[in-house]
């Protein structure tokens with residue numbers, strides 16, 4: 404991107420994990436909803452469906468659902484498919500420039516991709532629109548631009564993800580295993596000076612540009628599904644939003 408970066412001394416270049424919109428042009432194609440998934444009925448979301456943190460302007464920048472959006476069975480099947488595919492192709496560790504996660508792209512997981520698309524239409528997009536409506540232009544079309552399954556393992560490989568900012572507009576992650584499977588963990592937020600731990604199937608969502616990370620686990624394994632979300636037709640929105648929240 405050109406010309407619109409922050410002009411302060413903040414070391415933003417070191418902290419943004421992803422290319423902004425140009426880097427998503429290819430990856431987002433995989434998440435276009437098809438007739439198969441758009442025939443799903445949208446669930447009406449209300450304030451009772453989630454809890455909000457970090458007030459900002461007319462809304463909040465971080466939310467967590469008050470229950471699961473993916474069933475325990477769905478979560479387990481996602482982990483299973485990720486481990487099955489990883490057994491063949493390995494977990495990738497080089498996909499996210501400055502802040503590599505040990506992950507498998509969802510586009511490599513056909514069942515998970517199908518489940519995700521269908522849930523995006525029925526539950527996730529309605530949820531995100533409700534949560535972040537104060538910041539989004541009317542009639543906004545959300546689109547996942549990239550998605551992957553991350554594995555943290557205290558016994559080896561990756562056990563944490565250093566503080567960073569995602570390059571999208573909104574980010575969310577879904578816990579895929581039980582919080583009793585590991586010690587520590589959760590999504591850490593600089594502005595909260597705390598981590599949010601969620602239960603299997605629950606969702607944490609946040610403005611991509613706020614400083615956050617994967618809090619280290621000291622035992623066990625933690626699996627999450629991470630998605631980066633952009634606004635269809637508003638190519639500069641992630642930079643505009645980022646410039647508003649980059650001190651948080």
Ligand SMILES: O=C(O)CCC(=O)C(=O)O
Nearest residue numbers: 504589590616617618629
């Ligand atoms: O581990 C977490 O909860 C955060 C993951 C994350 O921030 C990312 O993959 O970009």
Ligand SMILES: [Fe+2]
Nearest residue numbers: 568569574615
């Ligand atoms: Fe992140």
